[in-house]
Amino acid sequence: MLRNYALPQQLKKLSPKIPWRLCTLSFLLCSLIIMTSIAVPGERLLIVLLFIVVASLAWIFPINLFYLCISGVTLTLLLSLCWIGNFIWPSSLLLHTLFDGEILLAEAFVVSCMRTAMQVAVGARHQKELAEQQMILAYEREQHLNELKDQFLLNVSHELRTPLTEVKGYLDLLRENHARLDSESRQEFLSHAAHGCDELEALVDNVLEATQLDMISASYELSSVSLLDIVQETLAQIPLGGHEIIIDIPQDLAALAHRQQLKRILYNLLSNAIKYSPIHTPVTVSATLMSGQLTACPDICFRVQDMGPGVSAVDMPMLFQKVMRLKRDLTGSVRGTGLGLFISKQLVEAMGVASGLKVRGLRAREVAFALPSRGHRLPYCQLH
Structure with missing residues (x-):
């Protein structure tokens, strides 16, 4: 040529x-x-x-x-x-x-x-x-999208099969041995089956929510919500798995946010922290007022900290990509579709916080985002 x-x-x-x-x-x-x-x-x-x-x-x-x-x-x-x-x-x-x-x-x-x-x-x-x-660029992009689609379908099928097998197994045991089991054993089996159903529901919600993010309105109807109440309501829906949850949020601290979407964000962050951190290690949820901010900036810093493996600087930009999981997680025992942080970041930004989520920590992990307090209606500033 x-x-x-x-x-x-x-x-x-x-x-x-x-x-x-x-x-x-x-x-x-x-x-x-x-x-x-x-x-x-x-x-x-x-x-x-x-x-x-x-x-x-x-x-x-x-x-x-x-x-x-x-x-x-x-x-x-x-x-x-x-x-x-x-x-x-x-x-x-x-x-x-x-x-x-x-x-x-x-x-x-x-x-x-x-x-x-x-x-x-x-x-x-x-x-x-x-x-x-x-x-050539279009072909490579199509190939990359096909690989992501195949990886996503593989992850979803695997993640759906695991809790479905758990639910089916406990229900089969309960059906076959119902007469021989005492009430305490039957209640334990039902609790395990219910836990599997909750996991299935969370996975399906993540997949459906990821497909509808493009239709999310840029402006939610925000209202004043108590952060402590939101955290406690969210923790009641998550199996703690032996972890100690430390809550450091003032009783009267309220933020301007969409209640259901904030609960969805916290559910993703807290469930990730519990899944990826060792058993019996603490998970800290804190919210503090940030001093020295302008009135138009979000002045509440919300943090979720755990003792998990952390994230390297190379993998940091990949965390918020759609259907993306780190290589170490693909071979591990932790289940997931790779949609939790992606959805949470989109929901945070849909509430008007331009900075979105921030992840820190090479050994432990901290996920943080900013929210406006009551009376601050234009939440646009960088989270330091």
């Missing part, structure tokens, strides 16, 4: 005056051949010298094609008249002059067509290259 482009690219870089100068030289050369053929031997050397001088001037100085034609025709007429010795125009001289002029015009037309054709060819090949690059 480089060989095909070499000659047109080099010709394209030439000065646009060079083809016309070559045309002029060709005209002068044709005139020289004609004139020397009709001149006497003693005049031929003078004619050659005159043509060399004119050709040198035509190459050095930037002369317009029109003036080149006029100069060439005039030079031919003057030289012809010098040979004849008078101002009588014989028919042969007129024919030679017209013949030379036609040669010049034909050569100028051919050179112009060649230059235009080369420019069109180079432009067409450039457009072809751009189209090929766009096709």
Whole structure:
């Protein structure tokens, strides 16, 4: 491909005056051949010298094609008249002059067509290259989307099968051994089955919510909500799994938020913290007023901290991508679809907080976001 482009690219870089100068030289050369053929031997050397001088001037100085034609025709007429010795125009001289002029015009037309054709060819090949690059990018993007879709379907099918198997197993045991089990055992089996149903419901909600995020309104109806009440209501829906939950939120601290969406955000963050941190380790939920903020900025910092493995700087940008899970989590025992943080970030930003979620911590993990307190209706600022 480089060989095909070499000659047109080099010709394209030439000065646009060079083809016309070559045309002029060709005209002068044709005139020289004609004139020397009709001149006497003693005049031929003078004619050659005159043509060399004119050709040198035509190459050095930037002369317009029109003036080149006029100069060439005039030079031919003057030289012809010098040979004849008078101002009588014989028919042969007129024919030679017209013949030379036609040669010049034909050569100028051919050179112009060649230059235009080369420019069109180079432009067409450039457009072809751009189209090929766009096709390659589109193909790679489609391949990436297909891989994400396949990964998502694989994750969802696996995550749905696990709690479904748990529910079915406990219900089968309860059905087959109902008469032999005491009330406490039956209640335990039902609790496990209910827990599996809750997991199934959460997974389905995440998938449905992820597909409807594009239709979320940019402005929710926000109201003043008690953060402590929201946290306690959310924790009542999450199995703690032996973790100690530390709540550090003032009793009277209220924020301006959408109640149901805030509960959804906290459910995702707290369930992630419980799933990814070791058993019997604390999970801290805190909300504090940030001092020194402008009245138009969110002044409540909400944090969820756990003792999980943390996130490296390389993996940090991947956390909020759709259907994205870290490589270490794909081979682990923690279930998930990779939608929790993505949905939470979208919901936080849909409530007007431009900074969204922030994740910190290489060893432990902290997820934070900002909320406006009561009376602050324009929550746009960066979370430090």
